[in-house]
Amino acid sequence: MSAAPPSVSSAWAVELVGIDKRFGPVHANRDVTLRFAPASIHGLVGENGAGKSTLMSILYGFYEADGGEILVRGKQVNIRTPQDAIRLGIGMVHQHFMLVETFTVLENLLLGHEGGPVLGPAMARARAEVQALEQQFGLEVPLDALVSDLPVGVQQRVEILKALYRGAEVLILDEPTAVLSPPEVEQLFRILERLRQQGRTVLLITHKLKEIMAITDRVSVLRRGQVVAEFVTKETDRQALADAMVGRKTSLAVDKAPATPGPVLLSAQNVNVIDARGVTTLKDACLSVRAGEIVGIAGVAGNGQSELLEVLSGMCRFDSGTVTLKGDEIGPATKYDAADARRRGLAHVPEDRLKLAVIKEFPAHESAILGYHQDKGLSKGWRLDWKRVVAKTVSLMEQFDVRPGNPNLRTSLFSGGNQQKLVMAREMDREPDILLVGQPTRGVDIGAIAFIHRQLVSLRDRGKAILLVSAELDEILALSDRILVMCDGEIVGELSAAEATEGRIGTMMAGIKDTPAVEGVSA
């Protein structure tokens, strides 16, 4: 609100003019021209592979552009390495933090700026300077704590502080909210506001349109390496941004009728998982999923959701408790692996697609039978009937609009969204009674998200039980009939779709158990 309209200012903080970059046959950026105003937050959105990260990597000196020029504060510059970028006052906070976990915060900030062989005086100097910065930007960080002991939200603040300490006037943030809980996101946004007030420029790369709407002044949309639209944030809306990203009309809302739940098909009673280090990663998990309903599990990634899915799908042993699958009780000693689970009508779309759901090196038709290679229908005597496998894959690809529809193409050559559609097609093809879905739309283009959501709802409407794990609150809210919230390995609360609000779930995700009395407590 307080930002000066950029059109009035003639001196831009950073200008990218006619940037062009190719990687072999891939034209990652074509003739991109973008101008960022000082004291503003500029959003950069686009589907996966639209060229956002390439562009920012060029600005930060990871890549050199094939053509075009970069101007910083009106002066043409040559950025060949990240050191050049830092010298010009450009800082970057990566999606995966670049911190030494066994160092303290102060040591991390000092790293690369020691100024001599003896650390003592430099440390003292750095401490004073950093404390001044902390005050200026309202970034509180415990300087003497080990980085590994800090929650991700605080680690991210350390990264921001590190960039500021190195004199960043322009700060690039790459998907900064992917790992944060909603209260942490709010805190981050307060910090970004403060940076803007102090005259810094923030470039925010994200695919979460809601965040773009909440905090940016301007937003640029990239598609296929080109800038296809630029908006003043106040004058646009999410629908318009989504349409610009995809290049056609999209639907963000999910149409669904109220659920008509049937009998319980899958339940867990007091299931515990203790990992190799002796840490309890899943604590006393109790839940039930009924036919004809979608139960959503909300939570910041890494809070026991993966373990829950792996236990229920038979991939991981549990140490105590009982899982009941269509009336059969399964204990810690029962033989129950992923093949058993599939035989009993439980299908699983795992969270980590490339690590679990497909084999990158295999052609698509081999990935398309992963987990079902024992099916009688796919074999002729002792040998796999590849003709039938390929035909099956072609039909899966047609049903789920997988592109390119080539069953012999290597799996890794499909985009994330198309790999995911292939996995969904494979798992939904046998009409499973129970479907476990983890992060169904992670790394998936907007167009494909709507398609996947529709498929899930239609499976529910056919009377199947669905357990959905997602780090995207919007997705949980849009799809679920009931919502469980996980934090630190525990299921900390349950809400019906009607009573669930983002605020309430967010509070529970941060670990505050939801009882009516404490509603509205802020983190």
Place this chain on the structure above:
Amino acid sequence: MSAGAGSDNLPWWATGLLLPVVNVTLALLVSALVIFAIGEDPVGALGTMLRGAVGTGEGIGYTLYYATSLIFTALAVAIAFHGGLFNIGGEGQAYIGGLGVGLVCLSLPGWPWWAALPLSVLGGAAFGALWAAIPGWLQAYRGSHIVITTIMFNFIASSLMVYLMVNVLIKPGQMSPESETFSASMFLPMMADMMAGIGIEMASSPLNFSLFLALLACVGVWAFIWHTRWGFALRATGANENAALYAGIDPRRVIVITMALSGALAGLLGVNELHGVQHRLMLNFPAGLGFTGIAVALMGRNHPAGIIPAALLFGALYQGGTELVFDYPTISRELVVVIQGVVILFAGALEHMFRPALVRLFSRRPSAVTSKPAGA
């Protein structure tokens, strides 16, 4: 559009034919330099090797006989490779497999060869399988690295065989550590005799019926790896253990079974060497063919269709090398090993050295046609 992003899509004949030819040519050039350096005529020496390997009927017979053994040990490496395991214990597995072959043959006096063969194959496969399954089990259930354990098992196999041959299996009243000779009735037919039977004249050589067994093994391995559910599970485990677990495959079981199959194939070397040629149990009959099998598998890209020509090449090197030593007194046995080593280095270990150059060569051509050259 980004689907074709894989930057090194060479045509199959470039990787399958051109690259090996370039590598072998270079290896021969370096070998020629070495021969020149010790003062011999490189052209004459390499010519002698070539003539020795493929110039006479006898030479061809020997080349094929060595290739038979190499096919077995290379298939062993290949099947383990597809299961994600680097089995460098082929030498020891062949050794122990040979023990199995020998014990079976010694215990069936008077049997005809065609009745003894299935049992000696079974004996060799079972002993080799067991010897490889132990490191496999240690890898799967105890996390001991397969490379380390299979190397150690080579040494254990060697010591065990010395002990057995010297103390237990030695023919009584004899100095050299060899067992009794098998019954003459069960000797595998020699190729020369079989050919004579159908009216084709062929020089006498150790080449025997085992060659057919080796070719059968190639077909079997190919069908198993690429056309069965078990082969699918094996390849899935080799490519991505987590994905295998997700697919309901127990990676640990697959690892043990894969190693057992690998050891079984290596163990068949004993059928060729002992049941086919030596007709007795003795020391050191694998003679490094277990190790050379690794190079053959590498050069043959772990596919039976590549392993057969690669085994022929290495068989020719073995046989040609023997001729070379015979004809050139100044060239020692060790120098022949150097030449073989250079070929292994270029064709096996440095297999990808010229790949980037080849990729550049191939990617330049089409792009020059379809678009202007990329700047800078």
